[in-house]
Amino acid sequence: MTEKLPVLAIIGGTGALGSGLATRWAAAGYPVILGSRDPEKASAAAQGISGVVAISGTDNRSAAIAGEIVVVTVPFASHRAILEEIRPAVSGKIVIDTTVPLMPPKVATVQMPPEGSASLAAQRLLGEQVRVVSAFQNVAAHKIQKGEAIDCDVLVAGDDKAARETVIALAAAIGLRGIDAGPLANSVAAEALTSILIGINRRYKVDGAGIRITGRFATTTD
Amino acid sequence: MTEKLPVLAIIGGTGALGSGLATRWAAAGYPVILGSRDPEKASAAAQGISGVVAISGTDNRSAAIAGEIVVVTVPFASHRAILEEIRPAVSGKIVIDTTVPLMPPKVATVQMPPEGSASLAAQRLLGEQVRVVSAFQNVAAHKIQKGEAIDCDVLVAGDDKAARETVIALAAAIGLRGIDAGPLANSVAAEALTSILIGINRRYKVDGAGIRITGRFATTTD
Numbered sequence: 001m002t003e004k005l006p007v008l009a010i011i012g013g014t015g016a017l018g019s020g021l022a023t024r025w026a027a028a029g030y031p032v033i034l035g036s037r038d039p040e041k042a043s044a045a046a047q048g049i050s051g052v053v054a055i056s057g058t059d060n061r062s063a064a065i066a067g068e069i070v071v072v073t074v075p076f077a078s079h080r081a082i083l084e085e086i087r088p089a090v091s092g093k094i095v096i097d098t099t100v101p102l103m104p105p106k107v108a109t110v111q112m113p114p115e116g117s118a119s120l121a122a123q124r125l126l127g128e129q130v131r132v133v134s135a136f137q138n139v140a141a142h143k144i145q146k147g148e149a150i151d152c153d154v155l156v157a158g159d160d161k162a163a164r165e166t167v168i169a170l171a172a173a174i175g176l177r178g179i180d181a182g183p184l185a186n187s188v189a190a191e192a193l194t195s196i197l198i199g200i201n202r203r204y205k206v207d208g209a210g211i212r213i214t215g216r217f218a219t220t221t222d
Numbered sequence: 223m224t225e226k227l228p229v230l231a232i233i234g235g236t237g238a239l240g241s242g243l244a245t246r247w248a249a250a251g252y253p254v255i256l257g258s259r260d261p262e263k264a265s266a267a268a269q270g271i272s273g274v275v276a277i278s279g280t281d282n283r284s285a286a287i288a289g290e291i292v293v294v295t296v297p298f299a300s301h302r303a304i305l306e307e308i309r310p311a312v313s314g315k316i317v318i319d320t321t322v323p324l325m326p327p328k329v330a331t332v333q334m335p336p337e338g339s340a341s342l343a344a345q346r347l348l349g350e351q352v353r354v355v356s357a358f359q360n361v362a363a364h365k366i367q368k369g370e371a372i373d374c375d376v377l378v379a380g381d382d383k384a385a386r387e388t389v390i391a392l393a394a395a396i397g398l399r400g401i402d403a404g405p406l407a408n409s410v411a412a413e414a415l416t417s418i419l420i421g422i423n424r425r426y427k428v429d430g431a432g433i434r435i436t437g438r439f440a441t442t443t444d
Contacts, residue, residue: 112338180422215428
């Protein structure tokens with residue numbers, strides 16, 4: 001691998017999904033910067049991750065400035081405020097939004113925001129200069145974090161095909177099959193599925209249910 | 223099997239999904255009535271199906287009256303009109319809605335109706351006396367019709383748990399794994415997935431992609 005890998009900023013990088021993704025991408029050779037509301041927590045989390053290259057922690061805005069690709073892994077309750085915080089830093093960049101609009105206490109019931117989905121809300125808020133790509137909603141965060149095997153495809157939706165392909169490659173770098181799921185409007189499927197998976201985990205006592213797309217893929221972009 | 227199986231009315235029963243489901247349920251011993259706007263077409267289709275018990279064809283309203291469980295398999299463009307037509311006939315019954323709100327020409331882009339999903343629109347239109355259950359959106363209609371093996375789970379959503387279990391049993395009767403997906407609000411996931419599967423079929427040249435829920439199910443209702 002001779003190409004220079006892009007710097008990944010993980011916003012909300014101290015959570016289960018954020019730190020888990022950071023650990024896997026760092027192991028795959030990507031420079032990673034963790035962002036957090038609490039820069040010291042981000043620093044401490046970064047020190048706990050061993051990567052091929054540099055890993056550091058800072059506040060969310062500084063991480064977004066430093067990142068070439070910005071990954072948002074925050075609870076829905078903080079989604080809007082954090083997007084507003086990083087907006088000045090992400091123009092022209094790919095923003096990977098992993099957010100699921102879970103609204104406690106009924107997290108097993110789909111409740112989409114008025115924009116149609118969390119990712120559509122992000123795109124509207126960040127503006128056209130940002131290529132929002134929705135992904136990683138359905139992978140069990142605790143499995144990512146613990147480094148367990150993950151029996152789950154990653155539906156990748158976004159209005160820019162090249163950006164979707166970049167995210168599919170990022171999924172492949174950590175052993176996940178990313179699937180081109182089309183335009184950002186399609187993100188609602190992955191976001192809604194997470195509530196269903198939470199319900200399935202409870203109802204059928206599954207440890208981290210996931211989804212797979214079936215069928216013989218004659219062509220693939222990953 | 224000594225219990226008496228309920229009569230199933232398939233509204234839009236001459237289409238690929240409707241006639242395919244009818245064929246499989248008839249083979250499993252269910253009495254089936256096909257409904258169509260054109261009663262003669264329904265009659266002809268019924269004669270082409272060999273079942274364990276009676277199969278007949280008639281108009282949609284008559285089929286809905288005769289059915290103990292009513293299955294709606296119509297294009298989204300006819301959804302509202304046909305629901306209004308059968309509404310007087312379905313009070314107190316389970317209505318299984320298989321409808322996906324596909325809006326040509328962009329059928330690979332998710333476009334939910336203002337009610338949030340086709341099934342939520344059906345529930346609102348039919349009223350509280352009807353138990354709407356959403357299911358079968360993701361199974362490839364042509365595979366159902368041809369009797370091919372289907373590598374796809376059936377997400378079953380509805381506000382009444384007993385009704386969901388009835389539909390899970392109906393899926394099991396034709397060899398499909400139905401999964402309790404929670405309240406009717408969750409139907410948006412299955413409806414949206416169909417547009418994604420259509421896109422995947424095109425993009426990756428798959429013959430009828432489907433979905434599977436992964437993970438070890440410790441308990442199961444089917």
